[in-house]
Amino acid sequence: MMLRREFLASLAALAAAPRASWAQDEHGLPLGDATPFTPSDVIDMAREKAARGYEPRPMIPEAWQNLTYDQYRKIWFDSRNGLWEGSDAPQRVDVFPPGLYFPQAIRTYVVEGDQARPLKFDMGVFDTTDKFPNVPIDDTLGYSGLRLRAELRQPGIHEEYAVFQGASYFRGIGTGDIYGLSARGLALKTGDPMGEEFPDFTHFWLERPASGAAQIVVHTLLDGPSCTGAFRFEIMPGQPLTMHVEAEIFARDTLTHVGIAPLTSMFMFDDTNKQRFDDFRPAVHDNDGLMIHNGGGEVIWRPLANPQTLQISAFGDNNPRGFGLMQRARKFSDFNDLEALYHRRPGLWITPGEGWGRGSVALIEIPTDKEIYDNVVAYWRPSADIEAGTSHRMTYRLDWGADPAPKAAMPLRVLNTAAGGRPEGGRIFTIDFEDAPHVPKDLSKVDRLVRSSAGDVTEGIIQRNPETGGPRLAFTFMAGDAQWAEFRAQLRLDGQALSEVWLYRWTA
Numbered sequence: 397m398m399l400r401r402e403f404l405a406s407l408a409a410l411a412a413a414p415r416a417s418w419a420q421d422e423h424g425l426p427l428g429d430a431t432p433f434t435p436s437d438v439i440d441m442a443r444e445k446a447a448r449g450y451e452p453r454p455m456i457p458e459a460w461q462n463l464t465y466d467q468y469r470k471i472w473f474d475s476r477n478g479l480w481e482g483s484d485a486p487q488r489v490d491v492f493p494p495g496l497y498f499p500q501a502i503r504t505y506v507v508e509g510d511q512a513r514p515l516k517f518d519m520g521v522f523d524t525t526d527k528f529p530n531v532p533i534d535d536t537l538g539y540s541g542l543r544l545r546a547e548l549r550q551p552g553i554h555e556e557y558a559v560f561q562g563a564s565y566f567r568g569i570g571t572g573d574i575y576g577l578s579a580r581g582l583a584l585k586t587g588d589p590m591g592e593e594f595p596d597f598t599h600f601w602l603e604r605p606a607s608g609a610a611q612i613v614v615h616t617l618l619d620g621p622s623c624t625g626a627f628r629f630e631i632m633p634g635q636p637l638t639m640h641v642e643a644e645i646f647a648r649d650t651l652t653h654v655g656i657a658p659l660t661s662m663f664m665f666d667d668t669n670k671q672r673f674d675d676f677r678p679a680v681h682d683n684d685g686l687m688i689h690n691g692g693g694e695v696i697w698r699p700l701a702n703p704q705t706l707q708i709s710a711f712g713d714n715n716p717r718g719f720g721l722m723q724r725a726r727k728f729s730d731f732n733d734l735e736a737l738y739h740r741r742p743g744l745w746i747t748p749g750e751g752w753g754r755g756s757v758a759l760i761e762i763p764t765d766k767e768i769y770d771n772v773v774a775y776w777r778p779s780a781d782i783e784a785g786t787s788h789r790m791t792y793r794l795d796w797g798a799d800p801a802p803k804a805a806m807p808l809r810v811l812n813t814a815a816g817g818r819p820e821g822g823r824i825f826t827i828d829f830e831d832a833p834h835v836p837k838d839l840s841k842v843d844r845l846v847r848s849s850a851g852d853v854t855e856g857i858i859q860r861n862p863e864t865g866g867p868r869l870a871f872t873f874m875a876g877d878a879q880w881a882e883f884r885a886q887l888r889l890d891g892q893a894l895s896e897v898w899l900y901r902w903t904a
Contacts, residue, residue: 424477501538595620636797
């Protein structure tokens with residue numbers, strides 16, 4: 397399992413050298429000497445590094461690595477020292493400390509025109525309590541991540557909307573949302589019995605936005621034992637938050653299990669498995685389903701699960717139109733949680749920028765009994781390997797928000813899935829769909845498709861849900877001797893798809 401990164405955005409930033417030792421700008425964060433820079437430099441660095449053996453970055457001093465969670469929270473960034481504070485630039489950037497889960501530093505540069513200046517460390521841009529320990533300072537220390545802020549709702553108030561920290565992880569939120577799921581630059585061998593590889597974003601270049609510009613451009617260099625990569629993010633805050641990504645991956649070794657545009661989230665329970673948890677809340681999850689718009693035009697909704705054993709699914713496709721992890725439960729009453737506020741967690745939709753060819757959307761679900769762990773991963777897995785010594789280019793867009801998936805000309809969405817036992821035996825499943833003007837008032841005109849790979853299912857009944865106004869499909873499943881079954885259900889009208897295709901995997 398992967399440790400939840402709930403706390404990372406609130407952890408303070410750290411620096412580790414006397415301020416007087418470097419030239420600094422007037423806004424707090426010190427900058428080093430300028431050197432020439434063009435975006436193609438990042439691609440060249442990635443290509444050159446891939447031609448050599450992997451060289452791990454130096455580790456920070458052991459005392460920093462051994463900081464406890466509570467100690468790590470005793471130091472925080474003073475936002476008055478944010479990059480570009482007091483200037484006419486529309487963005488602000490904060491930094492995070494090394495230590496705890498981040499034993500290696502990243503290098504960060506500020507780009508203006510064709511010049512790049514490195515961010516230097518300065519302990520004076522941070523506040524600490526007297527409980528923060530006395531730790532050594534040496535040249536291995538550096539920042540561990542970045543937080544981006546902009547004027548989202550009020551002039552002069554710069555709210556955070558994205559964080560880059562840890563391996564190649566990053567998170568974003570649409571305006572008004574709170575942090576939930578994460579994305580990554582690249583996933584390698586996820587769920588592989590031999591173990592997963594986590595390449596790192598080792599360098600960042602931040603282009604200073606022009607006065608009045610709404611977006612910011614961030615370049616990153618990725619490095620790991622098997623490959624390197626050059627990424628360009630053009631980030632536009634708002635609802636939804638949009639990130640346009642251009643990337644080129646250079647393979648040191650042949651990459652046989654690559655995850656493109658990987659997403660990482662948490663699902664513990666909802667109406668499908670609530671009986672397993674003694675909890676006052678009706679549901680606990682960052683996201684409740686995987687949505688896929690495949691190359692054939694079919695729209696699939698796969699409710700997430702918290703299985704009792706590792707579960708890996710693959711949805712084969714050719715040139716997918718998009719996929720993502722959604723949070724369709726958007727009411728406070730869906731969760732009844734005044735602290736976690738799961739109803740405000742964003743969904744994330746991936747739109748390929750070109751034909752991605754053949755492959756599959758992979759979904760990995762890991763058992764968990766605690767909401768502090770990420771246990772869901774989804775990504776695009778190309779069918780073809782990336783051979784050693786070659787590169788792979790791709791572009792895509794990430795939309796983070798309350799409901800970021802496309803809506804025009806889409807079939808009825810699944811709003812909720814529930815399941816439970818029947819006194820006479822078997823298990824009942826109910827699927828609620830949204831309402832729409834083209835849904836006939838007489839639901840007897842709607843055809844229902846219900847299929848199971850094992851056991852027996854009834855043909856199902858359709859009724860109108862008085863709360864949503866939309867149709868509800870209910871069917872009963874008799875497992876018999878089956879230990880697992882794959883379900884497929886859909887509403888159809890006049891031979892055409894009326895609803896999304898609902899897919900679900902049941903396990904005994």
